Amino acid sequence: NAGVTQTPKFRVLKTGQxxxxxxxxxxxxxxxxxxxxxxxxxxRLIHYSVGEGxxxxxxxxxxxxxxxxxxxxxxLGLESAAPxxxxxxxxxxxxxxxxxxxxEGSRLTxx
Amino acid sequence: GESVGLHLPTLSVQEGDNSxxxxxxxxxxxxxxxxxxQESGKGPQFIIDIRSNMDxxxxxxxxxxxxxxxxxxxxxxxxxxPGDSAVYFCAENWGAAGNKLTFGGGTRVLVKP
Numbered sequence: 001n002a003g004v005t006q007t008p009k010f011r012v013l014k015t016g017q018x019x020x021x022x023x024x025x026x027x028x029x030x031x032x033x034x035x036x037x038x039x040x041x042x043x044r045l046i047h048y049s050v051g052e053g054x055x056x057x058x059x060x061x062x063x064x065x066x067x068x069x070x071x072x073x074x075x076l077g078l079e080s081a082a083p084x085x086x087x088x089x090x091x092x093x094x095x096x097x098x099x100x101x102x103x104e105g106s107r108l109t110x111x
Numbered sequence: 112g113e114s115v116g117l118h119l120p121t122l123s124v125q126e127g128d129n130s131x132x133x134x135x136x137x138x139x140x141x142x143x144x145x146x147x148x149q150e151s152g153k154g155p156q157f158i159i160d161i162r163s164n165m166d167x168x169x170x171x172x173x174x175x176x177x178x179x180x181x182x183x184x185x186x187x188x189x190x191x192x193p194g195d196s197a198v199y200f201c202a203e204n205w206g207a208a209g210n211k212l213t214f215g216g217g218t219r220v221l222v223k224p
Contacts, residue, residue, distance in 0.1 A: 004154075031210050042200055042214035043155070058211065090154055097210050099145065102154035 002026050004103035006091050012109045013081045021076040021106050023091030029101070031094045032074035033058075034066060036087040037105075043090060049074055081110045121219045130188040132218050134201035137182060141203040145212065146175060146186045150197045158186070158199075188220075196222045 004025045013019055023032065030051050035043040035058075045058030049068040063085060065077045074093075078085060088107050092100040124130045136144070142163040147155035159170045161177050161184075168175050174187040184201050198219045202212040 033211075035214075040216075042216045044214075045211055048211060092154075094210055097143065097204070099157045099160060100155075100210075100212060102156070104154050105152075 004091055004093055004101050006089075006103040006106045008106060009104065010107050012111065013078075014111050015082060017081050018077070018079050019081065019108075020078075021089055021091075021108075023074045023076070023093075023103060025072055025074075025091075025093040025101070027093060027101065028071070029093035029095055030071075031096065032068065033092045033094075033100065034064070034074065034076045035090045035092065036060065037090060038087050046076065046089075078108075081108075083110045086110045120216070121221065123221045123223060124191050125223050126193060127190055130186075130191045130195065130220055132186045132188075132199050132201075132220065134184040134186075134215055135182060136184060136201075136203050138203065138205045138213075139179075139182065141205040143204040144175070144177060144184050145202045145204075146173075146184075147200045147202065147214075148195075148197045149200065149217070155200060191220070191222050193222050193224065196220055 007022045033048040034046040037043050044060050047066040049055050052071040055066045067075045086109050088105045090105050091103045094100045145160040146158040148158050149155045159173050159175050161168045161175045166177050172189045176185045198217045200214050200217045202214045
């Protein structure tokens with residue numbers, strides 16, 4: 001029962017470097033999401049997808065890009081990392097409405 | 112924009128007592144609400160949900176109450192246990208396309224032995 005799997009779990013980047021976070025779900029969910037969580041705060045939606053080949057902006061999309069080439073995968077990219085992007089990133093998936101299932105998180109530090 | 116907020120950032124409760132976590136929401140169009148539990152270093156876990164056509168829903172040791180008149184949501188945990196220590200988030204879905212949830216800032220529950 002893998003559910004939602006995120007890789008990598010930890011990453012340290014230097015300012016200006018690029019990276020991709022991978023999210024994979026095995027529940028055949030249509031919807032997938034990327035959230036970020038900063039210390040002492042709730043989750044803020046970065047981007048989301050309502051199906052394979054689709055993406056849309058959330059609350060805080062600037063500095064990030066996403067792709068959903070396969071239904072089970074949702075990639076989050078940082079083209080030029082900034083210290084303000086230091087955060088814990090959570091991927092989630094869901095059916096059309098209702099409960100979101102979250103991964104364990106990916107902790108990113110940008111120096 | 113619309114937001115979901117919490118009244119208390121930290122709640123200390125004696126083991127065995129009941130816990131009540133409160134949440135205020137401001138979007139009257141919200142039609143679905145969820146409570147999540149997040150333990151340190153882990154992702155949020157679903158606890159219980161409620162739709163706007165209900166005012167109460169019960170699960171195992173948890174009850175969610177929804178008061179649409181004052182736009183208030185609460186989570187009650189009965190007989191709080193050490194394993195209940197975590198941060199609790201309420202979230203609302205105001206029916207936007209894509210099943211997007213807006214999360215509150217979270218309440219930390221500390222269970223004292």
